[in-house]
Amino acid sequence: MTHINSLPPELLSHIFHIIFERMKNSKSLSREKMRPPVFLNLLLVSSHWHQVAITSPSLWAYIPITRQIESSERARKLMERSLLRSKECSLDIVIELPAGSSESLLKEVAEHAHRWRTLSVNCLTAEAVRILEQIYLPHLFSVSFVRRFELESGIKLDAPNLKKVRGPVRESDALIFEDPLPIFTDLRYSKSSNNTELLVSHLRRSQNSLKTLRLSFATTPGTRFSILPDGGTQVSADTFGLSFTALTDYTVQFNSGPWDWSPLHIGHMPLLRHLTVYWYIFEDVAFTSTIPFMPQLLSLQVSLDHGRRFKKVASLLQSATPNLERLCLDQTFPSVFGNDSEWISPLILGDQDHVAAGWSKLVVLRLCSLGIPQWDDLKLVASCRPAFKQVSVDSICWKKSKGYRQDLDALKQHFEVLVTDD
Structure with a gap:
């Protein structure tokens, strides 16, 4: 050896x-x-x-400018050593500056702005914003704003080759770009206002390159995916001719409102493979709700407050996504005993026509934060799905199911059962 x-x-x-x-x-x-x-x-x-x-x-090449560093002098030495030893490597910059802290360190790192590859910002001061707005970032590939912060005029970045953005929580308008405007492959934005002009601009410019898109709305954006200009006239994304020809992963999140599929329909998505839908406070199913036919979809995650809502739309989802291979059901709020069972019942055929079973190609069922009561026999989930191989649960589901007298260990003789919080 x-x-x-x-x-x-x-x-x-x-x-x-x-x-x-x-x-x-x-x-x-x-x-x-x-x-x-x-x-x-x-x-x-x-x-x-x-x-x-x-x-x-x-x-x-990893340069943290953080509040955890014990002293400014020690922080400076660590930074100088890293900048020297990293030579011409691309740099990953992390900024966590409390008010009145180490902006001088940021100035030193800004001298190497031509090497910045990624930027992660947890906390910013006005002086830090001023420094960022004065530098040219020709090779910046990814920027992430981890926490919410209040800015009067936003942050203006000169980063023409930026591809990935995770916008500031609740305020995507805080991020502004110099010309030439970047074309994104990964865009994650949260919105709390109805002013979506900047967001629409990003979507239009990047529609042929976007591979991952995550949109989060603090308020329900309306009966279509919302584009609500300052004038208040609501129009759908279809009016703008948006077609996301490269998009494979799409996540949309609403904090409240009725289930209505139309807000998700933001344009043509022929390569869409993974769809995640969050409704944190779900009211009811809209009578006008329709689900587009998505035979290309392979993975679906539905996050709702409890299973009764999923039960109402399950049949529509099954018809719209016939080739689904992975389904994740995520309960966003703790439920009263008995509500959990309504997550599983749409997947158990019972007296239904087995030949017409939905999701016949389902391989993996993932269950998060819900419990499986004893009377919900998961073996029946797989009975008419020949491709079915695995039930994956998080630790909450595992513990709650035990409390409901459902022995998930006993199911291992029928298919693979995994417990993971990844």
């Missing part, structure tokens, strides 16, 4: 890089643990590891 210290430096450096990238992308790790001194404890393992690590530029 070969000792790890005998590995070529290039291979060891590549291993370090893979581990570091996984740590950066892990939701279970706080940014405190992502600070370079913590990860780079490997510098202390041996002189060989130390040399490999300090000469691996990608390990130093």
Whole structure:
């Protein structure tokens, strides 16, 4: 067996890089643990590891400007070391600045703006905004605003090659771009106002390149996907001729209102494979609601306050998505005992025509935050679905189902049962 210290430096450096990238992308790790001194404890393992690590530029390309750093002087030293050792690597910048904090550090990093690849902002000051608006970001690929913040005139970024955006929570209008305007492949925006002119501009400009789109509305946008100009005249996206020819993942979220499919219909989506729908406070099914035929759809997630709502639209969904392979049912609010059963009943055929069973190609059923009562026999879910292989539940569903006297362990002899909170 070969000792790890005998590995070529290039291979060891590549291993370090893979581990570091996984740590950066892990939701279970706080940014405190992502600070370079913590990860780079490997510098202390041996002189060989130390040399490999300090000469691996990608390990130093993560630059956090955060409130956790103990002192401004120590933060400056860490930053200068990272900027030096990262050489010409593209930089991943994280900004978490409380009021009156380390804007001077941001100024130093701004001198390397030509290397910025990603930008994640948790908290901004007025001075930080001023700094960001004065720099040119030619290679910025992704920007993410994690938390809500109030700005009078928004943030104007000069980033012509930006492709991925996660807009500020509740206020997408806070993000403005200089000419030439970027064309997005990934757009995630939250809206709390009816002024959607900027959002429509992004959608129109990026309609042939968007692959992932997530729209969140604090209020129900109307009977169609809403474009509500300042004049108040409501028009549908179809009027604008939007056609999302490359879109594969679409998520739409409403905080309240009746189930009406038409707000989702924002244009032609021939490559759509994954659809997620959130209705946090669901009132009822609109009589005019129709669901477009989507034979291309492979994955569907429905998040509602409880199963009674899903029961009302399940048959429409089954008819509209005949080739569905993965279904996720997510209960957004705790329910009174008995309501949970209404999630499963539309999937159990009972006396229905087995030949006409909906979702005959279903492979995976994912259940989140709901409980499965004893009388809902999950074996019947798979009885007329020959492709069915797996029930996946989160820990809440697992525990609640036990409380409802449903033994999910016993189902493992019929199909795979997984418990995961991923």
